[in-house]
Amino acid sequence: MLVVDVENLWVRYGQLAAVRGISLQIPRGEVFGFIGPNGAGKSSTIKVLATLLRDFTGKVKVTGRDVLYNPQAVREKIGYVPDFFGVYEDLTVEEYLHFFAAAYRIDRSRRKPIITDVLELTDLSHKLHAPVDALSRGMKQRLSLARVLLHDPDLLLLDEPASGLDPRARIEMRELLKALKEMGKTILISSHILHELSQLCTRIGIVEAGKMVAQGSVTDIYRHLGLLRIVHVQVVDMSAELVARLKSVPGVNSVEEQVDRLAIRLHEDQTSIEDLHGHLVAAGARIRMFQPEAMDMETAFMKLTEGKTA
Amino acid sequence: MPRVLNQFGLPLLAKELLEQSARRRTFIIRTVYASLLFFTAYLLFYETLTAGITSPLATLGKGRELFVMLCCLQFMGIYFFMPAMTSGVITHEKERASLQLLFLTRLGPWTILFEKLASRVIPMLYFLLLSLPLLAFSYTLGGLTLPSLALGVWLLTLAVLQMGALALCCSAYCRTSVAAFIATYLLTLVMFLGPPLGWLLLWTITGFDINQLASFPTSRMELLAEFQMPLFGLGQFVSATETGLTTSYWPVAIHSVLVLFQCGICLILARVFLLKRAFVQPRNFLLRFFQRLDQVFARWNNNPMTRGIVLGGTESGLPDTEPVAWRETAKRSLGQTRYLARLFMGVELPMTALCVMLMFATTDFEWSLLLLLVVWIVAILVISVQAASLIAGERSHQTLDVLASTPLTAHEVIRQKIRSVWRLVAVMAIPFVTLFGFSAAMRWHMPDPRAQWLGYHPVDFDLAVYLTCSLLSIAVYLPLLAWLSFYIGLRMKTQARAIATSLATILGFCIGPLIFVMLPIEILFRPPFSSPWFFCNLLSPASIVALNESNEWHYYSNLPWVAMILNFTWYAGWTLFFRWLAYAQAERILGRLECPQTDRPGTDLPQTKSEFHLTSSPEYSQT
Numbered sequence: 001m002l003v004v005d006v007e008n009l010w011v012r013y014g015q016l017a018a019v020r021g022i023s024l025q026i027p028r029g030e031v032f033g034f035i036g037p038n039g040a041g042k043s044s045t046i047k048v049l050a051t052l053l054r055d056f057t058g059k060v061k062v063t064g065r066d067v068l069y070n071p072q073a074v075r076e077k078i079g080y081v082p083d084f085f086g087v088y089e090d091l092t093v094e095e096y097l098h099f100f101a102a103a104y105r106i107d108r109s110r111r112k113p114i115i116t117d118v119l120e121l122t123d124l125s126h127k128l129h130a131p132v133d134a135l136s137r138g139m140k141q142r143l144s145l146a147r148v149l150l151h152d153p154d155l156l157l158l159d160e161p162a163s164g165l166d167p168r169a170r171i172e173m174r175e176l177l178k179a180l181k182e183m184g185k186t187i188l189i190s191s192h193i194l195h196e197l198s199q200l201c202t203r204i205g206i207v208e209a210g211k212m213v214a215q216g217s218v219t220d221i222y223r224h225l226g227l228l229r230i231v232h233v234q235v236v237d238m239s240a241e242l243v244a245r246l247k248s249v250p251g252v253n254s255v256e257e258q259v260d261r262l263a264i265r266l267h268e269d270q271t272s273i274e275d276l277h278g279h280l281v282a283a284g285a286r287i288r289m290f291q292p293e294a295m296d297m298e299t300a301f302m303k304l305t306e307g308k309t310a
Numbered sequence: 311m312p313r314v315l316n317q318f319g320l321p322l323l324a325k326e327l328l329e330q331s332a333r334r335r336t337f338i339i340r341t342v343y344a345s346l347l348f349f350t351a352y353l354l355f356y357e358t359l360t361a362g363i364t365s366p367l368a369t370l371g372k373g374r375e376l377f378v379m380l381c382c383l384q385f386m387g388i389y390f391f392m393p394a395m396t397s398g399v400i401t402h403e404k405e406r407a408s409l410q411l412l413f414l415t416r417l418g419p420w421t422i423l424f425e426k427l428a429s430r431v432i433p434m435l436y437f438l439l440l441s442l443p444l445l446a447f448s449y450t451l452g453g454l455t456l457p458s459l460a461l462g463v464w465l466l467t468l469a470v471l472q473m474g475a476l477a478l479c480c481s482a483y484c485r486t487s488v489a490a491f492i493a494t495y496l497l498t499l500v501m502f503l504g505p506p507l508g509w510l511l512l513w514t515i516t517g518f519d520i521n522q523l524a525s526f527p528t529s530r531m532e533l534l535a536e537f538q539m540p541l542f543g544l545g546q547f548v549s550a551t552e553t554g555l556t557t558s559y560w561p562v563a564i565h566s567v568l569v570l571f572q573c574g575i576c577l578i579l580a581r582v583f584l585l586k587r588a589f590v591q592p593r594n595f596l597l598r599f600f601q602r603l604d605q606v607f608a609r610w611n612n613n614p615m616t617r618g619i620v621l622g623g624t625e626s627g628l629p630d631t632e633p634v635a636w637r638e639t640a641k642r643s644l645g646q647t648r649y650l651a652r653l654f655m656g657v658e659l660p661m662t663a664l665c666v667m668l669m670f671a672t673t674d675f676e677w678s679l680l681l682l683l684v685v686w687i688v689a690i691l692v693i694s695v696q697a698a699s700l701i702a703g704e705r706s707h708q709t710l711d712v713l714a715s716t717p718l719t720a721h722e723v724i725r726q727k728i729r730s731v732w733r734l735v736a737v738m739a740i741p742f743v744t745l746f747g748f749s750a751a752m753r754w755h756m757p758d759p760r761a762q763w764l765g766y767h768p769v770d771f772d773l774a775v776y777l778t779c780s781l782l783s784i785a786v787y788l789p790l791l792a793w794l795s796f797y798i799g800l801r802m803k804t805q806a807r808a809i810a811t812s813l814a815t816i817l818g819f820c821i822g823p824l825i826f827v828m829l830p831i832e833i834l835f836r837p838p839f840s841s842p843w844f845f846c847n848l849l850s851p852a853s854i855v856a857l858n859e860s861n862e863w864h865y866y867s868n869l870p871w872v873a874m875i876l877n878f879t880w881y882a883g884w885t886l887f888f889r890w891l892a893y894a895q896a897e898r899i900l901g902r903l904e905c906p907q908t909d910r911p912g913t914d915l916p917q918t919k920s921e922f923h924l925t926s927s928p929e930y931s932q933t
Contacts, residue, residue, distance in 0.1 A: 090641040
């Protein structure tokens with residue numbers, strides 16, 4: 001079942017078309033990463049899904065409900081984290097979550113266990129009585145996630161949830177999102193941190209100037225772009241013969257001899273990483289390190305986009 | 311001009327002037343100011359030059375009167391516009407986090423302050439220059455001497471500096487533009503009305519009546535009597551004109567010294583606050599003050615006698631079914647019952663004390679009009695700021711989108727948001743009732759002292775009319791204020807703009823019809839008392855309040871009940887209209903998709919625990 005179904009979405013701000021005919025479908029349980037430069041139309045698309053934009057054309061459905069005709073029903077099915085975190089400075093964490101639990105009309109008798117659960121999940125239990133204003137930015141973002149989980153939504157809309165976070169907070173946020181992914185949550189997430197999205201998302205969509213430039217799984221996109229996987233190898237007995245044998249393996253684009261390692265550029269569609277390892281073993285190499293580099297999303301992004309804005 | 315200023319090493323002033331010239335608002339304000347000035351001046355001049363004048367020669371020498379009117383208008387313009395223009399001058403930098411960048415430049419604190427002040431004084435002086443054609447016209451009619459002209463220009467310039475320095479000081483102290491805006495107007499009120507209230511207190515305690523000093527033979531005593539409002543330039547100017555402008559320069563000289571001294575103090579304080587309070591976090595002063603009081607009371611309460619017994623518990627708890635109303639009434643300074651009770655005591659006790667003092671001080675009950683004016687100003691400020699901030703504050707704090715993405719309908723949000731304002735309205739209504747009660751009690755036994763010297767015969771004081779009109783005015787006008795301000799707050803992007811626009815709209819609502827409708831009618835048609843034309847006064851909500859206080863129902867053909875029914879029906883209609891507008895347009899203004907009838911809230915919410923698969927799933931609690 002499709003949780004998000006967007007067809008030919010156009011969003012205009014006066015004369016400016018921020019989104020130009022974006023279409024995307026997200027089935028249940030998928031984590032969809034929305035990538036694009038500033039002003040590409042990511043936040044506008046997410047706002048349409050969050051029922052917070054009126055002036056758009058196209059068909060937009062969330063859990064089968066048209067946002068135009070059933071915005072109220074859609075609001076009950078989504079959890080929206082905006083790209084900024086405004087705080088109610090006069091509330092504590094507990095009051096903040098109770099406030100939104102009441103706003104989502106969760107029965108009072110059931111609020112406490114739910115709040116305990118979401119705080120545990122977001123590792124904020126110890127901050128129950130702390131003022132929201134006093135939390136660090138990372139904690140505030142985790143609290144935001146706790147807020148949107150209160151009513152157990154079908155779809156999480158996360159607009160730049162990791163922006164402005166320090167490395168530790170970013171890792172914590174990534175782990176939290178992974179946990180939600182494992183729970184089977186459907187997530188639409190926009191981010192600039194491309195490397196992290198590639199690790200987290202089942203599919204990604206790259207938008208530029210309001211248009212979807214590419215869409216699919218990370219591997220699909222790399223394959224589409226013909227990008228090479230770099231594998232770093234350290235062997236005890238490095239020799240010119242070994243390098244020559246590696247170069248002859250089908251799919252190996254190049255083998256670069258570095259100070260302490262070999263950097264092998266590989267077309268994965270011709271030879272898999274596992275097969276490359278097999279070739280090395282067959283060549284008699286005593287392997288000290290075999291490290292395939294994470295897919296280079298930055299390269300993909302730069303290749304697909306030209307830095308245009310809507 | 312900015313290029314020239316840059317060459318003189320005044321980059322901040324140049325930047326400010328450039329910014330102002332790039333804003334559409336600057337030109338709108340300038341046009342509004344000029345329109346008001348010229349239109350009002352035209353009507354007043356017309357009245358002065360035509361009333362009872364049979365020969366063109368009789369207009370000669372009228373220049374002085376016209377000049378006085380012109381200066382009075384300019385004083386009003388300065389008192390209303392200058393604080394609004396200047397109060398955000400430093401706070402804007404704090405809000406945009408650009409003040410620290412200024413500190414990193416070679417500009418010193420004094421340079422920053424003077425350039426900022428100059429950036430607001432110069433446009434205000436432009437406003438004053440707008441009246442040059444009118445001044446030239448007055449001058450041609452004669453009667454205006456050069457010293458008089460110089461006196462007017464000097465006092466106006468002083469008023470500009472005075473209001474500018476005060477607003478600059480507030481701006482340097484406060485963290486937000488809203489706080490600076492409110493603080494400037496409140497301090498202005500205290501600055502002008504504080505001394506007369508001080509004299510009143512002195513009289514009550516010691517029996518020393520300053521008004522009697524004016525009849526003493528020595529000029530020094532007269533001088534003292536002049537200084538009931540020593541910092542009020544308009545008062546000094548009017549007083550000087552009554553004595554022929556040039557009779558004695560002493561009051562003007564003392565006023566000038568006092569104002570310059572005040573400017574100096576304000577600038578020194580601004581210098582201190584500029585650095586000390588450059589990086590303070592935005593805080594709710596009222597809430598902090600009340601919380602300090604809580605601590606003090608709790609300390610006092612912990613004694614062997616009372617043993618910490620609390621009569622009225624706090625109402626914070628946790629929200630039940632109306633979270634927005636809960637937050638507004640349990641977590642906000644002007645929402646909590648306990649704090650509202652303190653606000654009530656803070657307004658009611660001085661009000662009652664003043665009324666009692668004034669009852670013994672004078673048989674003239676015109677003081678009630680002055681007191682009523684003060685109470686109305688406070689009520690307008692408090693209610694308007696609170697109502698305008700309800701939605702605009704959410705926007706400023708970037709919390710509106712999150713609230714708008716919840717299943718709460720816009721109707722529910724508004725209904726719950728406005729609840730705190732009704733509490734405030736109820737609290738603010740009580741000082742009004744007190745004042746009306748004292749005023750009615752005094753009038754009940756006293757004749758109208760103005761009947762003899764005004765030369766008309768007002769209707770007898772009718773207690774029922776007075777009390778009905780007074781009570782209706784608070785029953786209708788306070789909700790009108792709340793809904794009008796709320797609607798404006800709903801439309802505005804920032805809290806500061808919402809508050810400023812609300813207050814400007816209220817002022818325009820009260821003064822606009824008098825200037826643009828009543829004044830032309832009076833001047834062009836000269837209707838007699840009891841003419842139906844005077845019913846046009848009702849277009850300003852302030853008219854009926856003033857006429858009720860001064861018992862001048864003859865303006866409404868001695869038909870007070872008809873006037874009241876017309877007036878309050880009209881304004882109740884406006885109240886309902888703004889309420890309807892707020893509800894009808896809320897979804898659209900909040901940027902949300904509107905709910906069709908079929909899309910009822912709550913229909914899709916999971917109702918049973920089993921539907922919350924996430925919360926009940928084992929992974930959820932294990933993670």
